[in-house]
Amino acid sequence: MTKVDSRVVKKSISLSRVVSVWADGLAAKKGFGTNFSAYIADLIRRDKEREDELQLSRIFGVSSSKKSKAADAIVGVVQQAAREKTFVSRPR
Incomplete structure (x- = not known):
């Protein structure tokens, strides 16, 4: 799988706050996790x-x-x- 650098993602596209937090989480994990839909759903719920x-x-x-x-x-x-x-x- 491909690793994601949130700085590159943020410079490439305009991100909503929830997606920005998700991208920061990806960068902190140094790659992709296994259950992104649950992670995003949790971020949206908290927001x-x-x-x-x-x-x-x-x-x-x-x-x-x-x-x-x-x-x-x-x-x-x-x-x-x-x-x-x-x-x-x-x-x-």
């Missing part, structure tokens, strides 16, 4: 979770750079409710 948390922070008026324990607790409650498919109203 989606970060986007969801940022969106929740915006909804509750919490700056993502200034998250507090209370904000983390709010996000946790909302995420748990979403997993359980229950409705949580916004506090007034």
